Amino acid sequence: MTTRLKLNFFYRSTSLALMLTSLVACSTMQPTDYGFNSASNGESVKEAKVRWHLITNDLSTEEKAEIENYVTDLLSEKNKQLEDKHLIIQAQITRIETVSPFLNTVSTLLVFLPLDRGGAAIELQATELETGRKLYSESYAKWMPLTEFTAHFSRxxxxxxxxxxxIDAFFDEVKQKSGATVKG
Structure with missing residues (x-):
């Protein structure tokens, strides 16, 4: 290889490495910590709720209801799996990052990858039903990887x-902290 070809290869490799590094750097989402209103007011928690605390809201009413129902159903299903613990689980959705299916279709056709990425941030809290004692609370935030390829084409x-x-990670922690057994 000539010096010119080696230099050209070096520049292309360096450019590609910088582009990939910048994509990785942009792939973290910080968890939020707004806290739960009931915990700060000293009220006892009596029912499971899914609340919203979005800074920016580009969701339609239907999308918001769809996500809220999805989270409610998922929390209920996970909570029923805990045999010996009766918990009230509260959730506060603090960030929803939707994608543009059109943009992902175009970018997939041009560069073979969907570039618009989505994710979410949520705060979860588990409270014992009998005592009202807060058992565990945590904030989570996550961008979804490119491996979830087909999901990049749904908003x-x-x-x-x-x-x-x-929610899966939260219930894993709740099981460890409470010593609960799991059905099935």
Missing amino acids: TQLAKLALKDS
């Missing part, structure tokens, strides 16, 4: 997957 699917991963 809210990546946010739902991020919420599911967060």
